[in-house]
Amino acid sequence: MEKIKFAVVGAGHIGKRHATMVQQNPESELVALIDINEALRTEIESTFKVPFFTSFEAFLKSGIKCEVINVATPNYLHASQSIMALEHGCHVVCEKPMALTKADAEEILFKGLQAHKLVFCVMQNRYSPPSEWLKSVVSSGALGKIFMVQINCYWNRDERYYKKGGWKGLVEQDGGTLFTQFSHFIDIMFWLFGDIQNIQGKFKDFNHQDLTDFEDSGFVSFDFKKGGMGSINFSTSVWDKNLESSITIIAENGSIKVGGQYMDKVEYCHIKDYQMPELAPSNPPNDYGAYKGSAANHHYIIENVVDTLRGRNIATTNALEGLKVVEMIENIYKLKNTLKG
Ligand SMILES: NC(=O)c1ccc[n+]([C@@H]2O[C@H](COP(=O)([O-])OP(=O)(O)OC[C@H]3O[C@@H](n4cnc5c(N)ncnc54)[C@H](O)[C@@H]3O)[C@@H](O)[C@H]2O)c1
Numbered sequence: 001m002e003k004i005k006f007a008v009v010g011a012g013h014i015g016k017r018h019a020t021m022v023q024q025n026p027e028s029e030l031v032a033l034i035d036i037n038e039a040l041r042t043e044i045e046s047t048f049k050v051p052f053f054t055s056f057e058a059f060l061k062s063g064i065k066c067e068v069i070n071v072a073t074p075n076y077l078h079a080s081q082s083i084m085a086l087e088h089g090c091h092v093v094c095e096k097p098m099a100l101t102k103a104d105a106e107e108i109l110f111k112g113l114q115a116h117k118l119v120f121c122v123m124q125n126r127y128s129p130p131s132e133w134l135k136s137v138v139s140s141g142a143l144g145k146i147f148m149v150q151i152n153c154y155w156n157r158d159e160r161y162y163k164k165g166g167w168k169g170l171v172e173q174d175g176g177t178l179f180t181q182f183s184h185f186i187d188i189m190f191w192l193f194g195d196i197q198n199i200q201g202k203f204k205d206f207n208h209q210d211l212t213d214f215e216d217s218g219f220v221s222f223d224f225k226k227g228g229m230g231s232i233n234f235s236t237s238v239w240d241k242n243l244e245s246s247i248t249i250i251a252e253n254g255s256i257k258v259g260g261q262y263m264d265k266v267e268y269c270h271i272k273d274y275q276m277p278e279l280a281p282s283n284p285p286n287d288y289g290a291y292k293g294s295a296a297n298h299h300y301i302i303e304n305v306v307d308t309l310r311g312r313n314i315a316t317t318n319a320l321e322g323l324k325v326v327e328m329i330e331n332i333y334k335l336k337n338t339l340k341g
Helices: 013-024 038-048 056-061 075-087 104-114 129-142 181-194 300-308 319-333
Strands: 004-009 028-034 066-070 092-093 117-119 146-154 196-204 218-225 227-235 244-251 254-259 265-271
Touching: 004 013, 004 056, 004 265, 004 300, 013 028, 013 056, 013 066, 013 300, 028 038, 028 056, 028 300, 056 075, 066 075, 075 092, 092 104, 092 300, 104 117, 104 319, 117 300, 117 319, 129 181, 129 265, 146 181, 181 227, 181 319, 196 319, 218 265, 244 300
Parallel strands: 004 028, 004 066, 066 092, 092 117, 146 227
Antiparallel strands: 146 244, 196 218, 218 227, 244 254, 254 265
């Protein structure tokens, strides 16, 4: 059977991982990499041995056959490049966040429906064994009524991460810490407990005045539409290194806490008439040195795209789910003006 042809736009930290994962999957093939940074050409051509383009438009005009385009550029480009890829007749794998506004995410969804093409959103934390286990426990109803869900995301992002001249830290290009750092955990919460309402919050900038356009910390609380209340407490002001990303669930029939840097360690589980199963170990995170890292599950994303296009599975995170996460963050940010001063 012919391999599924992928191209990756954006050859930075995560774009290279997409390219590697595509080349490692036996049923997929990398046909091109695109990045506006000409300085990457030699490295890309020698590592991946595929054509390198410095403009997305030039690649689309090249005539190179391609079925899937992975969008791994800065956040503000996800919507326009996903739409261009769909208009070109390709399926899209869109890095998180899907867009920086709900309106842009809707445009992607609309174009995908119109073009009969799929949009896969990259929320690879869903594949970690603790996340899969949480999903199965919550879906089984073993917890009974959900009372409280608390998400704590306390990470370090300092001058080693926010470099002058980059897109990270700019409100129009990055969007804010909930979009860039913590959207994975908002996705997990939405996946487990659904949509939120009655949002309240307070935000504070402790030590990013010279690094970002937006605040580094917040306490946000809300009600789940399905019942129970929740909160997200987040900060990138932590000194030196990431502390944790955790979820604590207090429910009628039991309590759970999953912690670690990426919600990747079950720290507590006590549920009525329930025996916690042995979980497979979580993958060690990607390590980008000072850049920090991310949960290392991107190979599952490519596997899921291949399986879905071959009719063996369904998309793990579909476009509507990607949109809901954007909408939730937008609604949280509506509480304040993210621009300082
Ligand atoms: N899923 C995850 O865990 C995860 C982890 C890290 C980053 N990301 C997401 O991936 C995206 C990229 O992040 P990164 O850390 O790799 O950033 P990066 O800055 O390392 O890479 C972005 C690349 O895009 C290129 N680029 C900029 N404008 C372009 C354009 N118009 N056309 C083509 N290329 C262009 C840049 O030259 C750069 O090489 C972001 O949206 C980020 O949120 C996701």
